[in-house]
Amino acid sequence: MEFLISVLLLVSMGLTFKKAGLAVWEGIVPFYNVYAATKVAGKAWWWALVIIFIPVVGLILWALVCNEISKKFNCGIIMTVLLFFGIGFIYLGFAKKAVYIG
Numbered sequence: 001m002e003f004l005i006s007v008l009l010l011v012s013m014g015l016t017f018k019k020a021g022l023a024v025w026e027g028i029v030p031f032y033n034v035y036a037a038t039k040v041a042g043k044a045w046w047w048a049l050v051i052i053f054i055p056v057v058g059l060i061l062w063a064l065v066c067n068e069i070s071k072k073f074n075c076g077i078i079m080t081v082l083l084f085f086g087i088g089f090i091y092l093g094f095a096k097k098a099v100y101i102g
Helices: 002-019 032-041 046-053 055-072 077-084 087-094
Strands: none
Touching: 002 032, 002 087, 032 046, 032 055, 046 055, 055 077, 055 087, 077 087
16 A cells, blocks of 8 residues: 555656656656756755755755745645645646646
């Protein structure tokens, strides 16, 4: 069951990034998808390294990245929270009315 949830989250990240103009595979590859998320959010590449390797600061930066992605899809704070936990990528990836506005 955990495997299926992981696959669902990775595919939905890929579809979300496709809407943002990136390739689907960029959301599927572990660790690289964090870098792709920082690209979508318009943050520097080193944010991905901090998110992956520095625990407390990484969580704060991940929240900021999720907030920027939420804004770029014209969503609010609830979507930011959902993205922080990964659930928001399912909605953004599969919902037809979720449109990337950049």
